[in-house]
Amino acid sequence: VSEPIRVFIAYSLLYSIGNGPVFGKDQPIILVLLDITPMMSVLDGVLMELQDCALPLLKDVIAADNEEVAFKDLDVAVLVGSMPRREGMERKDLLKANVKIFKFQGAALDKYAKKSVKVIVVGNPANTNCLTASKSVPSIPRENLSSGGLQHSMGSCPSPLLL
Numbered sequence: 001v002s003e004p005i006r007v008f009i010a011y012s013l014l015y016s017i018g019n020g021p022v023f024g025k026d027q028p029i030i031l032v033l034l035d036i037t038p039m040m041s042v043l044d045g046v047l048m049e050l051q052d053c054a055l056p057l058l059k060d061v062i063a064a065d066n067e068e069v070a071f072k073d074l075d076v077a078v079l080v081g082s083m084p085r086r087e088g089m090e091r092k093d094l095l096k097a098n099v100k101i102f103k104f105q106g107a108a109l110d111k112y113a114k115k116s117v118k119v120i121v122v123g124n125p126a127n128t129n130c131l132t133a134s135k136s137v138p139s140i141p142r143e144n145l146s147s148g149g150l151q152h153s154m155g156s157c158p159s160p161l162l163l
Contacts, residue, residue, distance in 0.1 A: 004028035004059045005075035013078065014046070018055030023076075030060045034070035067104070071112035079105055079133065082123025095128065102129045106136025115139055122148040 007017060007029055016022050017029055031050070035043050043063040050061055064070040071077070083097040102121070109117060117140060121130035130147035137145070 002027055004030045006030045006032055006073055008032040008034065008070060008074050008077040013080075014050065015053065015055065018050065018053065018058040020057055023057075025057075027057060028059045029057050030062065031058060032062045032064065032070050032074065034064050034067070037065040040065050067108035068112055071105075071108040074109070074113040074117050077105075077109060077113065077117055077119045078122060079119065079129070080122045081105070082125075082129055095125075098123070098125075098129055099132050102132040103136050106133035109133070110137040110139050113140070115141075117144060119145045120148065121145070 005023065005027060007023075013022070014031065017031065020027070023029065033043055033046065040063065047061055047063055050058060062069065079102065081101060083094060083101065085091070085094045101123075109119060119130075119133065119137075119140070121133055123129050126147035130145055134142060134145045
């Protein structure tokens with residue numbers, strides 16, 4: 001049996017990870033969830049949901065409100081926590097807000113995660129956020145960071161309007 005890997009992720013992917021489609025049916029998982037202190041009671045509810053689901057690969061769940069606990073010894077980090085663009089918000093304001101988030105997460109990865117950690121940035125704009133995070137992780141190989149390909153996929157597909 002494989003050793004559990006530590007995975008940092010957001011709520012929307014919890015069940016796929018715990019059931020096996022993401023890392024395989026034989027890979028045990030220690031799931032790490034990070035949120036701000038005022039939201040910890042919500043995370044407690046998520047922990048109860050996960051216990052109720054009895055996900056076969058889930059060996060442990062760690063809920064944290066500080067980066068040292070959340071990023072310690074991570075094997076995989078899926079960074080989905082970007083700020084959404086609000087009505088009336090300029091793109092430059094959105095980018096500025098996301099730079100703070102991904103610099104923080106990158107620095108935490110660099111300081112606490114395994115140097116072999118694999119990082120997937122999904123939060124939009126994923127390519128820009130991945131670049132921002134990558135500049136904050138000098139001790140982690142660049143090839144270990146990747147961004148979601150939604151923008152690339154959208155740009156490379158023919159538009160139905162042109163067909």
